[in-house]
Amino acid sequence: MDENTRRTLAQSIETARRLSSTVEIGETVRKMDEARKLARTSEVGEAMSRLRSVTATNEFMEKIAAARRTLNFVEPQAMKAMQAAPRFFLPPSPVSAHLRQLAENTAKIAQACKSVLVPLQPIFNRLSEQSAKAKLVEASGWLPHSSTPFHLIDEDQSTEEVDATIASFYEENWSSIETDFLEAVSDHEIDAEAKICFAEAIKAHKLGLYRTVPRTLFPEVERVAAVEFYDGKRKVKTKDGKMVGITSLPTIRRDIGNLPAGEVTTYDYGYHLFKKMESHLYEKVGEDPDTIAGFEADPVPNRHASLHGIIVYNTAKSSLNALIMTEFLFHMMSRVKTYLIEEADEDNE
Structure with a gap:
């Protein structure tokens, strides 16, 4: 790596460090959702304004962050360059339009990077292919x-x-x-009981006891939340003073959304799992037949439907999806816990 490249990399790292403390993935998701809804109406100008408010960060660093998630496909030279950067190399927000447009812009991105970090160009080629495949995987359940x-x-x-x-x-x-x-x-920074419980769920999956997995893991996630974040309580007070149950992890999901986005995007396919957590995992299913049918068509278990016997999740696919989401939640809860400890230490200094 020549001196100019090294200097550019250092500047990019510093920019990402500054941004990471101010921009939150949850807020980015909300703005993008608002923009998409407005785009379906006559408020096109307002929609574009919302989009610009999301994407007006260091765009080059955002592309690099997405590429960082594909290290298992990266050529050795590029791998070495990217691994040399610290955690704050990652930007605080996902790529414009949540990475969906990344595949379409791969050629332009690669060309823009060519004069700065030539070894990174193959990453974007790989990323384009991986993005298309990820959509196929999700479409298959x-x-x-x-x-x-x-x-x-x-x-x-x-x-x-x-x-x-x-399969x-x-x-x-x-x-x-x-x-x-x-x-x-x-x-992960979780207690021994959670690790034992997860291991038992793994064994149940191996034995084909697929119903057991989500029915075991959803309560365990709730237990970990109570122990690690709510002082053992099953109800907490929100900012507006309301008492709510912790079953849907209301404040923890908010805290995950408030983390620097690098914490989510560096977990393999973390953004996909974050969206599934927000849009599906803890939604109330209710009693409407059409709503139930919609949730039933999704092989990713829903907590409310599973534990209240509304939907039976009894396949290897639903069991594996439950394992994936639980491990992701344990990981993100560990990261939230670390940040809370760091903030407490800073307040005491």
Whole structure:
């Protein structure tokens, strides 16, 4: 890496560090959702204003952040350059339009980077392919994850073919996937009981006891929340003074949304899982038949539907999705806990 490249990298890191303390992924998601809704109406000008308010950050660094999530595809030279950067190399907000436009702009991004960080160009080529495959994975009902066999998926495959490919891969390689899950959970800042419970859910999945997995893990996530964040209480007071139950993790989900977005985007497919957490995992299903049918069509278990017996989640796919979402939640709760401790230490200084 020459001196100019090194200087540019250092400047980018410093820019990302400053931004990371001010921009929050939750706020970005909300603004983008507002912009999409406005775009469907006559308020086009207002929609564009909302979009610009989201994307008017360091765009180059945002693209790099997305690329950072694909390190398993990165060539050695680029890998070395990116690993040399500290955590604050990551920007605080997701890519414009939540990475959806990234694949379309890959060629332009690669060209823009060529004069600055030539080794990064292959990353964007890989990212474009990976983004398209992730959409196929989600369309087939599986959550995209570090364990997903993207190398076996072609963009021209049907969702049925992708579904069959992923199902076979998990079945044939479960031993190593199980080990990866358990190692990931062992590193999280959660108590021993949570780790034991997750290990039991892993065993249940291996034995084909698929109903057991979401019915075990949703209450365990709630228990961890109570122990780590709510002093053992099952009801908490919101900012407006209302007492609410903790079953939907109201304040924890808010705190996750307030983290610097680098904390979410550096978890493999963290943004996809964050959106699923916000839009599906803790929604109230209710009693409307059409609403229930909509949730039933989604193989990702919903907490309310699962624990109240509204929907039976009894497939390997729904069980695996529950494991993925739980490990993601444990990871993000650990990060929130770390930030809260750091903030307390700063207040005491």
